[in-house]
Amino acid sequence: MSRLRIGQVDYLNCLPVYHALEEGLLSLDAELVKGAPTCLNKLFLQGDLDVTPISSIEYARNMDYCLILPGLSISAKGRVSNxxxxxxxxxxxxxxxxxxxxxxxxxxxxxxxxxxxxxxxxxxxxxxxxxxxxxxxxxxxxxxxxxxxxxxxxxxxxxxxxxxxxxxxxxxxxxxxGEKMVYALWVVRSSDSNDRSDKIAKISNILLESKIMGLNRMPAIIAQARKQTGLPLPVIEDYFATISYDFDESCRRALLVYYDYAYKSGLIDERAKLHVWGESVE
Structure with a gap:
């Protein structure tokens, strides 16, 4: 079985999820591939990534091709600064x-x-x-x-x-x-959900564990963000205070509202449903 390739958005907002992996605090038998969101979207959809954060709208456009990994998103309630x-x-x-x-x-x-x-x-x-x-x-x-x-x-x-x-x-x-905005989701290819279910489960759990570890190491992440961008400390602290990495019921509701308006504007062909890995499909 080939080694899995995992996308990593090369922006500050992904640092808390990947920090523990990049620092060797957790081991992961997979290759991390960095890129801008649209680049990772393309790589995933052409089959060159197995797991990745994907723009939330690209999930809606390709919901038959991928499943949402539980417990992970990039979202914010109101002001987001980026x-x-x-x-x-x-x-x-x-x-x-x-x-x-x-x-x-x-x-x-x-x-x-x-x-x-x-x-x-x-x-x-x-x-x-x-x-x-x-x-x-x-x-x-x-x-x-x-x-x-x-x-x-x-x-x-x-x-x-x-x-x-x-x-x-x-x-x-x-x-x-009145809703938060969900900017990105972590997804896996639907075709891999059975063939590589054990590996996907392991990676899903490691990403969740890495997220928790990262959120508990924010001083180190903020220092890394300052070095990476040169932005003032208050700006970076405020930014990370606005971002959420959970995928809860409020995220699901917000996504469906977003998809409804995208459909009304003709930006997606149908109203999307949320298919989450490990959950039964209605």
Missing amino acids: TLFFSKLPVTELEGRNVSLAETSAASVVLLKVLFDHYYHVDVQFETLSPELDHMMAWSDGALLTGDDAMLAYQRVKEEHLPYHVTDLGEVWQEFT
């Missing part, structure tokens, strides 16, 4: 304008489009560009950035007093729906 929309005008004044989208996050792109359709009721023209604020704003009147790129760009906006409005999409989503 899913930010920068604009030259207030969002409600962007009718008919150009908006650039980072090529790195599928879930946040759909979130922004849903909010434009159902919350702001503003029609704009979208273009996907590399995640660099100056380049994006040279082309457009608004730019979506995610992950570390968003946090670093926001720090620049504050320090250089750049004339941009900054909208936290997690905060707006909560205002609109």
Whole structure:
């Protein structure tokens, strides 16, 4: 049996889940593959990863291909600090304008489009560009950035007093729906769920154990995050305080609301159901 390959989003938000594995505090007979969310989505869907965090919208688009691993997500209730929309005008004044989208996050792109359709009721023209604020704003009147790129760009906006409005999409989503936003899920290929069930169970348990260990070692993770990004300590501490890594009933409810709006906007072909590894399929 070949060695399993596990995706790891190369952003700060995954550090608590993978810290114990990277530091050798837990042993795992698998290869860790780092990349941006959209890169890992692609690798998983073409069969080059066995387990990975995947953009929550890509699960909905490929729910017959994968199962959700229990107990893990990247989510936040309201403000999240790494899913930010920068604009030259207030969002409600962007009718008919150009908006650039980072090529790195599928879930946040759909979130922004849903909010434009159902919350702001503003029609704009979208273009996907590399995640660099100056380049994006040279082309457009608004730019979506995610992950570390968003946090670093926001720090620049504050320090250089750049004339941009900054909208936290997690905060707006909560205002609109009252729900948290689930940005990513950990998934396994459905075809592996029987053939490699013992190995999948072991990896699922190790990831959960690693998450718990990481959350108990936050000072070390925060120090690593500061070294990795150069962001101020209060920014990093605040960021990790907003992120949740659980997958509970509130996450399930929030996902179904998100998928319902994505379906209404024509961004997925059907309303998704949540198929979780180890649970019976209704």
